[in-house]
Amino acid sequence: MNCINIEQTIKQINTLNEAVQKNENKKFELKFIYLNEFDDIKDAINKFGIIHKQGIRHTDIEYYAKYFPPCMNFLFKKLKEKNHLKFDGRMQFGLFLKCGVGLSLAESLLFWEKSFQPKFDTIEFNRHYAYNIRHNYGKEGSRIDYTSMDCQQIQNHSEPKSFDHYHGCPFKHFSTSNLIDYLNFYIRQYRDPSNSIISSTFSSTTTTTTTSTSTSTSSQDILPIMSLVSQKSYCKACSCLLQLIQGGGYSYYYGNTSSSIDAQEIITSPDKYFLSNFNYFIRK
Numbered sequence: 001m002n003c004i005n006i007e008q009t010i011k012q013i014n015t016l017n018e019a020v021q022k023n024e025n026k027k028f029e030l031k032f033i034y035l036n037e038f039d040d041i042k043d044a045i046n047k048f049g050i051i052h053k054q055g056i057r058h059t060d061i062e063y064y065a066k067y068f069p070p071c072m073n074f075l076f077k078k079l080k081e082k083n084h085l086k087f088d089g090r091m092q093f094g095l096f097l098k099c100g101v102g103l104s105l106a107e108s109l110l111f112w113e114k115s116f117q118p119k120f121d122t123i124e125f126n127r128h129y130a131y132n133i134r135h136n137y138g139k140e141g142s143r144i145d146y147t148s149m150d151c152q153q154i155q156n157h158s159e160p161k162s163f164d165h166y167h168g169c170p171f172k173h174f175s176t177s178n179l180i181d182y183l184n185f186y187i188r189q190y191r192d193p194s195n196s197i198i199s200s201t202f203s204s205t206t207t208t209t210t211t212s213t214s215t216s217t218s219s220q221d222i223l224p225i226m227s228l229v230s231q232k233s234y235c236k237a238c239s240c241l242l243q244l245i246q247g248g249g250y251s252y253y254y255g256n257t258s259s260s261i262d263a264q265e266i267i268t269s270p271d272k273y274f275l276s277n278f279n280y281f282i283r284k
């Protein structure tokens with residue numbers, strides 16, 4: 001696709017965004033129809049992953065969350081439950097929303113303000129939290145335009161130290177039983193659409209808490225993932241999960257693939273996981 005076509009595609013995407021904003025209830029249906037109408041948009045998604053960089057609204061995050069990698073899916077889940085995240089969680093998730101999903105500063109401020117309600121009202125939010133969000137976007141302090149963290153930074157940055165810290169990488173920082181429970185929950189989001197983040201009663205937290213190990217049948221499915229975790233191959237385990245939810249079975253393990261990543265490709269950042277996963281499912 002040449003530059004002219006990309007410009008045309010972006011214009012078409014903007015037209016789509018205007019259409020879906022006028023018809024909130026049919027947003028994703030319209031988006032799907034539109035994608036099937038324009039092959040060049042599908043090309044753009046395949047090559048550049050630009051669809052979700054255009055006109056993302058704070059209300060869209062609910063829909064996108066299913067396609068997030070486990071680290072970000074878990075942070076969003078806890079944010080919804082607690083109406084709050086500690087600093088490290090806000091930093092990890094906020095930079096992902098900015099760079100990985102494409103949320104603008106204005107939409108990001110709306111997202112966080114609404115997510116903190118009713119625990120914090122607008123005055124408290126603006127007093128205590130808005131500065132950090134603007135700072136992430138390079139609008140305050142040193143005015144550095146921060147990028148999102150990759151897997152290595154998330155795994156090695158700082159270990160969650162107490163039960164109310166939800167940042168980090170589940171593959172590295174969760175206890176074995178909590179990771180099994182969480183992976184079962186995560187996989188069920190794909191197998192049972194009604195089992196959304198909103199409706200789930202899943203109660204896993206970080207390594208410092210105790211939850212019962214799930215006995216659901218998908219525990220068997222995740223044994224190869226747990227094997228990679230036991231070898232401290234956290235990014236390989238994440239890649240293996242991605243292929244499992246995309247219906248490729250254990251292509252990562254066994255060398256053949258039908259998923260959005262090559263058989264031996266390794267996920268190295270949450271941005272890459274989301275882009276690959278979202279684009280795979282939107283094309284189906």
Ligand code: SF4
Nearest residue numbers: 069071151169238270
């Ligand atoms: S391996 Fe990377 S993308 Fe996957 S859960 Fe861990 S930090 Fe997130």
